[in-house]
Amino acid sequence: MTHSQNAELERQAAESSVAGPDNRLRITLMVNGDRREVEIEPRVSLLDALRERLHLTGTKKGCDQGACGACTVLVNGERILSCLALAIQYTGQEITTVEGLALDGSLSPLQQAFITHDGFQCGYCTSGQLCSAVGMMREFDDGVPSAVTADVASGTIDFSDTEIKERMSGNLCRCGAYVGICDAIREAHSEVHSEVHHAGESR
Amino acid sequence: MRNFAYAKASNSTEAIRLLGHSGAAKFLGGGTNLVDLMRENIEQPESLVDITSLLREIQENADGGVTIGAAARNSAVAAHRTIRERFPVLSQAILFGGSGQVRNMATIGGNLMQRTRCDYFYDAASRCNKRTPGAGCDAIDGFNRMHAILGWSPDCIATHPSDMCVALAALDASVEVEGRDGKRSIRFTEFHRLPGNTPHVETDLRPGELITSVTIPKLDAARRSVYRKVRDRSSYAFALVSVAAVLEVENGVVKTARLALGGVAHKPWRAGPAEEALQGSPANEASFGRAADTALAGAKGFAHNEFKIELAKRLIASTLADLARKDGAR
């Protein structure tokens, strides 16, 4: 890099969302509805910022290379891998971690269903499974097809076990609790849907 | 990971200016490939220019084609109504890549520019001509199950990992790029390179250039198109072999055929000669088998991946047969 470019980056670093190579930078992350300030270097992953700086240790580090899904969080409602995300890139966006899934202090229907159906053994993958399932159900409800959808152009897709498994394939479970995980997601999805249905009828 | 400077660009001109052309800076898309390689110290940029707040539109063109902004997310492209209807092969190819989380992060430009790589490339203890030009390649006599059977060179036998790019190769897409010297458009099939004796040079993109968009021209036949992928587990794995195919049959004769393969070469492999063999032939098993043989003519494998040749042939023939049945049903 030339001197003038370095100077340009340094000038910008003095301003807000730009960081020079050596400086730590104060950024604001919106986590589970709270504004949280953290001081980080540009190389800090969102996962490390959440766990090591904000002490939100519900989100887990499995592989740190995108292979296991343990670090899954939601950004503006969409599931991503926080281990491959640079925290600085997510400034000001709505981040939801497993700590933010409960509703008014009680477990969400999905969390409850994981307990009912034994959707875990050791629990290490569970935070990632839960956040991933929340994002996945939203994708499904938005009509997004998957690799096992027979006709991607079609507007209607069945919430089948084949669809659930394909859509959850980015979340590994070394304990092999997959059957329970799948049962829990199916139940939580149908519960939410019967509620939506009810709301529609009573209107 | 070595530390680096970070800047978020607010428009293309600014992105190009911030990047410079010394090679010390890199664009940042979703980071799913770059951050991973930086953590392994394989990539060590001095600064990153984040382009994810620009170039995100997906636009329908008057001619019936589409133009996709380079920072559009893979998931947004796969879910796009028009793409699902007019170019189902593209939607499918994306959905066959990575996981829901990876697709939500990954951008179109990043997908094109992800490194053509293999496990030895990641392993600092192995010799790799991509990591260190001239060092040698440990894959050739190593465990090469995932490696190339077409277009490889004695310097590198890695395969391009993208599924999406296989569909774009079949669809005659083009890549629009912009640099200090202006804009240009590159045919998709010429964007990625074969390894030759410079395997570390993977694309036709010049230092300092930004990919701004990818355009797919109108192709009515693509409404009947499909992507199929064979891998070692049923989801979330790179392709052993994959096929993107478009087939239009009229009165039992092939009117239009497009065919590209993934998992077989250093770049998404457009099977032009096989398409020519299909054109005007009866849409039957014999023609599909001949096309498959033509596509794999000259293929040569290594100790652990010879099987890919027969696998690719069977995948091509069965994919074409499925498409022909579909076409007949309409």
Ligand SMILES: Cc1cc2nc3c(=O)[nH]c(=O)nc-3n(C[C@H](O)[C@H](O)[C@H](O)COP(=O)(O)OP(=O)(O)OC[C@H]3O[C@@H](n4cnc5c(N)ncnc54)[C@H](O)[C@@H]3O)c2cc1C
């Ligand atoms: C666990 C895992 C599994 C995967 N499995 C698959 C799979 O099965 N199939 C598949 O196809 N892919 C797979 N991928 C790869 C994934 O698709 C790519 O990593 C992704 O598409 C890269 O996009 P990105 O936006 O994250 O790129 P980044 O990591 O941000 O960037 C990659 C490169 O592109 C450059 N770049 C980005 N945008 C531009 C631009 N506009 N102009 C010029 N240069 C640019 C960057 O400088 C960098 O060099 C997998 C990835 C992971 C982590």
Ligand code: SF4
């Ligand atoms: S095949 Fe290519 S990427 Fe793999 S070790 Fe050899 S030179 Fe490196």
Ligand code: FES
């Ligand atoms: S820790 Fe992020 S995918 Fe494994």
Ligand code: FES
């Ligand atoms: S419950 Fe132990 S890894 Fe999934």
